[in-house]
Amino acid sequence: MKRIFCCTLVMSFFLMTLIAQPKSISYSASWESLKSHQIPEWFRDAKFGIYFHWGIYSYMGMGEWYSHYMYNEGHAVHKHHKEVYGEDFQYHQFIPYFTASEFVAEDWAKLFKASGARFAGPVAEHCDNFSNWNSEVNPYNSMKMGPRRDIVGELSKAIKKEGLKFITSFHHSWEWGWYPTWSGRVDTTAVGFEKFYGERTLPETFDYFRQGVRESGYFTGDILPRYAPSESFVSLWKQKIYEVIDNYQPDFLWFDSRLFLIPEKDRQAMIAYYYNKESEWKKKVGMSYKNKDLPEGIAILDLERGRMNEKVEFPWLTDDSWAWNAWSWKHKMRLKNSDIVIDELVDIVSKNGCLLLNITPTCDGRIPEEMRSGLLEIGQWLKVNGEAVYNTRPFITYGEGITKLKKNVFGGVQGDGVDYTAQDFRFTTNGDKLYITQLGMPAAGEKLLLHTFSKNGKVPDIKIKSLKLIGSKENIRWSQTSEGLVIYAPKVLPNTKALVYKAVYE
Known part of the structure; x- marks a missing residue:
């Protein structure tokens, strides 16, 4: 009798365990299937996150677009580069100056936690073909040169240890035509950097996609075949994302504009690959996009430096920077204060949004004191008043x-x-x-x-x-x-x- 009772008890526990398990959903690479993915509740509850533009460009202190503008004759950055470094000095020669010598991932993560942020992470790769992780698919990365550290890996461990969700941002759709390899000003023969500057494109390729709203890359027209990215470019674009997904298990993928440039089937395949990780990882993940780069309902709409003017029924995201005039560290920055950021956060949350706030570390890995102290002030306010923000x-x-x-x-x-x-x-x-x-x-x-x-x-x-x-x-x-x-x-x-x-x- 006792044996029957024990067996019944075990069977009941087994059945209850099965019932308690989250339902496993498999997504196919189609918009119809991907639309069934639900925005994670943790994102809707979190409200406030931090990320940071940090890379080679942080050394020059003139913005994250330096690598593009330095080759653009007539631009102020080109003039500055020519006067300070010389016209023959190539972008890859700046890599050793991105040292991260003062960078302590654990210190950054503790600061993010103290600021009241609930999710945080780095720019995994901007537009310059330099990956901030230990990459096997891209030889130009922070582990093999420059800092010689796995920045994404270190931050992944430290941020998750603090109980925050880990995010990574990708901007590398912009790399198609980013460097004017056709101009003669880019040294594509430098030993070890023959592929760093990408494939040769038609001179008008980069600006062809700049139709609409300035740098946002807003573009809804058909892409002419002669301007479309090559299969090898698209393949590497996906491989980089898959590598970060598999090695660091980010809770959120943030994408810059120009995602539309990637063929539809490849965007679908990438998103399905990531969403299907939910079953494997036993956690919910999220993704954002800009403009009309994805159909509505596939991921979370992000407004660069903007916010809704009214409350909307769908969750959304704002990515904005602590500096009014900069995404990466600059010699001259016009900065916000904690009061401005708190007001922005509250306004965004009241309209069903979340705020992803960018900060600007220096090339050696220091967070500017004005931002560090400001983040702590935000954290103090949220410590008292956070119930009006979180989980609302x-x-x-x-x-x-x-x-x-x-x-x-x-x-x-x-x-x-x-x-x-x-x-x-x-x-x-x-x-x-x-x-x-x-x-x-x-x-x-x-x-x-x-x-x-x-x-x-x-x-x-x-x-x-x-x-x-x-x-x-x-x-x-x-x-x-x-x-x-x-x-x-x-x-x-x-x-x-x-x-x-x-x-x-x-």
């Missing part, structure tokens, strides 16, 4: 206020030169909790009126049951009338970044 979902309307954002060249709107006022509010929810974040600082005891909750407002049926100010011990005076929700600002501000009023509603 948009309210019926994103917020209200008098401040208008500006049109962004890459799509959406952006906040350069925008100063929020005490009349600008953003809303998020979690269950019956409503978070009302005030982006500008009020005067002590100032009367604030939120018209959204008025009789003729957007949510006239929402009734506020209670309200308090997070981080403050003051009893906040408030009332809800036909004119709206009245809140009296505290006598003492709990912080000078953004105030969060936590309400319970029905």
Whole structure:
């Protein structure tokens, strides 16, 4: 009898285990199949991530497009390069100066954790054909030259150890025609670097794809065969991504624009390869794209330096930089402060988005002090007010206020030169909790009126049951009338970044 009972117990446990296992889904290389992939909940909950443009170009301090512009006669970078290094000095000769000598992956990961970021990772490869990982498919990589370190590998271990999701970004679709190998200015005969600068393309190839919105690469036309990337280029493009996927198991793949340049069947194959790793790894993964490089519903739409002007029903992403005028380290950078970044994050989250914030390390691996201290300030604010950000979902309307954002060249709107006022509010929810974040600082005891909750407002049926100010011990005076929700600002501000009023509603 005891044996029968034990066998029954074991069988019951086995069946329960099977039921508890996540359903294994296999994706085929078709848009129809790939559309069934679900955006991971961890991404929707995380809200805030960090990445960084860091590579050979960080040494020159004139931007991540240096390797392209240095060969472009008439461009300011070409003039600078000629005067400082000489016209015969080639891009690959800068590789030894990308040393990463001060880089400590564990220190960076701890900083990201302290900043309140929930996902982080490096630019795996920008547009210069230099891979920041120990690559077997590309000899031009950070393990074999330059730093002689597996940057992606070190960061993968350190970031995951801190409990954050690990991401990698890829920009290498831009490499087709990036170097003007036809011009005579690029030395394609340098020993050991014969293939570094890529295949010879027609002179007009690179600019052929620059139709639409400046550097975003927005392009929706048919690609003429003479400008299309070669099979070998496309094959290597995929191999690099597969290598990073297999060796480092990233939770998220971020793609720059010009993904459209890759043939449809190859994009489909790459995405299916990555999405099918979910079953093998037993974790959910995500991917982003720009413009119209993928059909809607295949991955997460990313707006470069931009954000939605209204709340939308689908999750989306903004990639933006701490520097208004730079993605990689520059000698002269116009920097944001933590207040600006917090306001941006709150605005994005209220509209169903997430923020991927770029920072700009130096060539030897130092994070600028202004960014380091700023990230810690963001972390301190999130430590107190994070419940208004993490794990939240948009309210019926994103917020209200008098401040208008500006049109962004890459799509959406952006906040350069925008100063929020005490009349600008953003809303998020979690269950019956409503978070009302005030982006500008009020005067002590100032009367604030939120018209959204008025009789003729957007949510006239929402009734506020209670309200308090997070981080403050003051009893906040408030009332809800036909004119709206009245809140009296505290006598003492709990912080000078953004105030969060936590309400319970029905």
